[in-house]
Amino acid sequence: MKSKVIVATTINGDDVEFLCEPRQSLLEVLRDVLGLTGAKEGCNNGNCGACNVLLDGVLVNSCLVLGVEAEGRTIETVEGLAAGGELHPLQQKFLEHAALQCGICTPGFLLAAKALLDHNPDPTEGEVRHWLAGNLCRCTGYDKIVRAVLDAADAG
Amino acid sequence: MQPFRYIRAQNVEHAATLLQQQDGRARILAGGTDLIVALRERRIAAELLIDIKGVPEVDELTYDAHDGLRLGAAVPCHRIYRHADVLRHYPGIVDAASLIGGVQIQGRASLGGNLCNASPAADSIPALIVHSAICDIALPQTRRRVPVEEFCVAPGKTVLARGEFLASLHLPPPPPGFGAAYLRFIPRNEMDIAVVGVGASVQLDADRRHIVAARIALGAVAPTPLFVPEAGAALLGAAPDDAVFARAAELAQAAARPITDMRGTAEFRRHLVGVLTRRALAKAVERASK
Numbered sequence: 001m002k003s004k005v006i007v008a009t010t011i012n013g014d015d016v017e018f019l020c021e022p023r024q025s026l027l028e029v030l031r032d033v034l035g036l037t038g039a040k041e042g043c044n045n046g047n048c049g050a051c052n053v054l055l056d057g058v059l060v061n062s063c064l065v066l067g068v069e070a071e072g073r074t075i076e077t078v079e080g081l082a083a084g085g086e087l088h089p090l091q092q093k094f095l096e097h098a099a100l101q102c103g104i105c106t107p108g109f110l111l112a113a114k115a116l117l118d119h120n121p122d123p124t125e126g127e128v129r130h131w132l133a134g135n136l137c138r139c140t141g142y143d144k145i146v147r148a149v150l151d152a153a154d155a156g
Numbered sequence: 157m158q159p160f161r162y163i164r165a166q167n168v169e170h171a172a173t174l175l176q177q178q179d180g181r182a183r184i185l186a187g188g189t190d191l192i193v194a195l196r197e198r199r200i201a202a203e204l205l206i207d208i209k210g211v212p213e214v215d216e217l218t219y220d221a222h223d224g225l226r227l228g229a230a231v232p233c234h235r236i237y238r239h240a241d242v243l244r245h246y247p248g249i250v251d252a253a254s255l256i257g258g259v260q261i262q263g264r265a266s267l268g269g270n271l272c273n274a275s276p277a278a279d280s281i282p283a284l285i286v287h288s289a290i291c292d293i294a295l296p297q298t299r300r301r302v303p304v305e306e307f308c309v310a311p312g313k314t315v316l317a318r319g320e321f322l323a324s325l326h327l328p329p330p331p332p333g334f335g336a337a338y339l340r341f342i343p344r345n346e347m348d349i350a351v352v353g354v355g356a357s358v359q360l361d362a363d364r365r366h367i368v369a370a371r372i373a374l375g376a377v378a379p380t381p382l383f384v385p386e387a388g389a390a391l392l393g394a395a396p397d398d399a400v401f402a403r404a405a406e407l408a409q410a411a412a413r414p415i416t417d418m419r420g421t422a423e424f425r426r427h428l429v430g431v432l433t434r435r436a437l438a439k440a441v442e443r444a445s446k
Contacts, residue, residue, distance in 0.1 A: 049260055134261065
């Protein structure tokens with residue numbers, strides 16, 4: 001077994017150090033080493049978006065990032081969205097629009113939607129649908145998710 | 157995944173030396189969107205991953221009106237299609253980089269990686285060909301340069317010899333009156349692999365009335381992305397109109413060597429080459445006329 005590496009990161013605003021093997025994905029590290037189980041393992045090959053996190057503000061599939069690559073980087077996960085006991089506006093709108101059923105895809109959609117609104121605060125419906133094409137949901141049929149994101153943009 | 161070591165290369169020399177020392181047991185890591193999946197599925201093995209993203213040249217994205225575009229091999233798509241100079245001067249590259257995967261793939265995936273993965277259907281390669289990109293290949297002591305249309309030699313195979321890696325791409329500055337486009341056909345709206353992809357570029361004369369240079373490249377219709385110089389040559393001196401686009405499209409169709417697979421029949425692919433070549437040329441001319 002190859003030795004573990006110490007990695008220093010900032011996760012949801014906190015300085016976090018962890019030990020991992022080079023072969024462990026950032027998703028495995030978040031879930032299995034750090035107990036941050038918000039990011040989900042769906043396909044584990046970059047197709048579904050359930051593991052989405054922001055890495056230095058850029059939306060990525062954490063299953064396709066190695067934990068060791070996070071050295072010196074800033075990571076945002078779904079656990080960091082709510083602040084001071086208040087849901088993030090996107091989370092609130094997902095609830096209001098019932099934009100989830102089983103919830104497995106939801107953390108990924110929330111992070112993807114956050115990245116969209118950070119980049120484009122007033123997207124068209126087409127832009128929302130195009131941007132969210134890398135996130136799969138097998139429950140909602142997507143429409144409620146799109147409504148929730150557009151409503152959050154209007155409210156923002 | 158099988159265990160491996162991980163090293164962040166400091167510079168091109170460092171990466172090249174490590175790669176050569178490992179003699180085939182190391183892999184270069186850029187965005188990882190192909191590599192990590194292949195390692196996880198045990199389609200490839202590696203004892204060492206050499207992360208080149210921190211190497212200045214490999215992470216470089218700069219434009220100069222005389223020198224053109226320096227595009228580091230590991231620069232992710234999202235930086236490429238948001239770069240003001242790329243948006244202005246390299247529209248075919250913008251088309252391709254915007255089509256590869258979803259936004260979360262574009263956050264990591266690079267054109268250098270797309271090229272080294274050497275898929276016959278890679279979206280970026282026809283676009284790089286019509287923009288006349290040159291590959292800058294590194295060895296510990298030397299460099300060699302290869303036109304991008306000669307880089308892929310078979311599905312998944314490139315001209316890279318053991319110990320070599322792709323450090324960067326160089327795209328010449330577009331001449332006046334230049335336009336380019338990349339189009340692909342997929343049965344969905346997005347997030348799919350090209351059934352056929354076509355890149356086209358044109359240069360119009362000073363009056364914007366005649367074509368003085370043109371390049372056409374095809375994806376997913378041969379074992380490698382295909383440069384079709386005779387299709388471009390058919391446009392030289394002609395006024396850009398539907399008749400001459402159709403002639404170039406026929407030559408592109410004749411050059412295509414498509415197969416039938418789950419994504420489409422050979423006959424359908426040949427038809428698509430015609431349609432997409434005409435459309436890509438029209439779009440390239442439209443952009444060149446601005």
